Amino acid sequence: MHAAAERHGRMDVLVNNLGVTRPRSSFLDVDDAEWQRVFDLTFFSAVRTSRAALPHLLADNGGAIVNISSVNARLPFPMVVDYSAAKAALSNLTKALSEEFAPQGVRVNAIAPGPVRTPFWTAPGGFADVAAAGTGKSAKETLDEVVPQQMGISTGRITEPQEVAELSAFLASPRAANITGAEFVIDGGQIKTT
Known part of the structure; x- marks a missing residue:
């Protein structure tokens, strides 16, 4: 961080976008x-x-700090229980950092995406392959048709990476100057209650 701040003369934004898990039974x-x-x-x-x-x-x-959490922070999903717990901790950290640092000018928000069309889902052996097992459909068909239906995604499709990126850019920008401590769900209507 220090090297980046020195190289660019300042630091305005941090986006924490990392998560790892694998499906389990x-x-x-x-x-x-x-x-x-x-x-x-x-x-x-x-x-x-x-x-x-x-x-x-x-x-x-x-x-601004933008943390990429997950709908799994709120949804019970045994296949990724450890990931879900870690994302719940990240959502809580977002609130705590906002409470401490917003008075000093640092806004901290989170985005909680549902399934996003990334290698997490699309790579060989990824979640689409796991979900496709036994369905008689390809991983792509499963991701495009079965996953949205089984997960109750109201829009009928999973989220595209660009949608998360655009929301991240907005939250990092001065246009979101009075938004802090918030968590924005971008899941196509998967979570039905708040």
Whole structure:
């Protein structure tokens, strides 16, 4: 962070966008080492980068942190229980950092996407392949048809990466100057209640 701030003369924005998991059949399939790995990459990476960026953001009279959480922070989904718990922790961290640093000019918000068409879903062995097993459909057909239906996505499709990127850019911009401590769900209507 220090090198980036020095190179560019200031720091205005930090986007924490990392998550890792793999599908499982049960909570009992996740050992302590896997819990630690998922929390290290999905939650503690955001803790560490935020801690490193905040002195620069504060020194430059404010800025924004955007954390990419997940609808899984709110939804019980046993196949990714460790990931869901780590994203719930990230959503809570967002609120705590906003409460502490918004008075000093640093806005902190989160985006909670539902399924997004990324390699997490589309790569060989990814979630689309897992979901397609036993359906008689290809991974693409499963992602385009079965997943939205099974997950109750009202728009009938999963989110595109550009949609998350555009919301991130807005939250990082001065146009969102009075938005902090918020979590924006972008899931096509998957979560039916608040």
